[in-house]
Amino acid sequence: MEPSNLTRRLKDLEDNIKKDFALLKDYEDALRDEDDPRRKGKYNRAIEQLRESANRYQQEYDQLHQQITGEPTVQMQSVAIQLQQMNSRLYRLSAGQKAIYENINHLRQGLLAYYDAGEKNIIFAITERLNESQITTISALLDAIESNKVSDAEMQNILPSIQEGLSILQQRGVTFPGSQGEIVEVINAPQMDFKHRLKVAVPIIPFILDYEGELELGTGINLKEALKQFMARPRLIGG
Template sequence: MEQSNLTRRLKDLEDNIKLDSALLKNYEDELRYEDDPRRKSKYNRAIEELRESANCHQQEYDRLHQQITGEPTVQMQSVAIQLQQMNNGLDRLYAGQKAIYGNINHLRQGLLAHYEAGEKNIISAITNQLNESQVTTISALLDAIEANQVSDAEMQKILPIIQEGLIILQQRGVTLPVSQEEIAEVINAPQIDFKHRLKVAVPIIPFILDYEGELELGTGINLKEALKQFRARLIGG
């Protein structure tokens, strides 16, 4: 290969690696502060694409390296270092996300233990969309309900808020990860134990809060503030 052609291809490769490395740094920064599972999933898919891109860069580098006789040029060495740095960054980010995923997956499994076998698929679909803080709060509230640390009066206030919030979400076309009819069938069924209806309803709270932040419902109770108070009381948040 002519030296000028080799130099040009190496320059193109170097530029592409720099662009991908800048994207990787941006994703790393965004993921550091992101806790929304849906957006995290989007970033993780983008990172996987960068991994594929890095593999293509490595293949191009190997092809060019084979066509060089003698010692690698300074330009070749520079590209090799940049490739290694990019792969190191991808490995570091992957390891970090794997550890985070393992922790939140453990929390989700603990939350599912509160439910009967036939309900776990529904609850799992909901909690898979919740971040670590939300899962922790919901788990603490479920623990408190089962330990009778939430009074009947408090439960009587919370369930109507969630029922009304679910109706509002339906009216405004906001979809949940599972059929809203399935959830409504349980939480509105008078023949089902009230405490059990509330346990099924509780994981919906973050979706209601995500939609409007603070719902001013007909009950006159602010759900966000109520949850904040429960969190402070139950888990010292």
């Protein structure tokens, strides 16, 4: 290969690596501050595309390196360093995301432990969409319900709000993950134990809160405020 062609290809490769490295840092910063699972998924997919690009850059660099006789040029060494930095950052990010995923998965399994096998099948897909904070909050509420730390009067206040919010979402064509028909059937089944119905309904709260400003629930119960009050009570955390 002509030296000028080699220099130009290396320059293009170097520019592409710099641009992707800057993007990677931006995505990493955004991902660190993001709680929404959907946007997190978007950033993770973008990072995966950068990982694929880094693999292509490495292959191109290796091909160019084979065409050089003698010692690597300063330009070749510079590109090699940038590739190493990008690969190292991708590796650290991957390791960090794996640790986060394992922690969230552990929390999710703890949440699902409140349900029997049939109920787990109904709400599993919903729990997959909850972030760490939501899982922690819902688990605390489930523990309070299971431990009879939420009174019958309180339960009978919050379930109608969930039912109404869900009904409005259905009317507007909004769906949430999971077996929606089965969930609605359980929540609205008057012959079933009230506590049982509320336990199945609780994981839906975050999805209803996403539309809180638009719903204007006729029950007069503010779900977000009710949830805050539940979590603020020492007896939900202690005993």
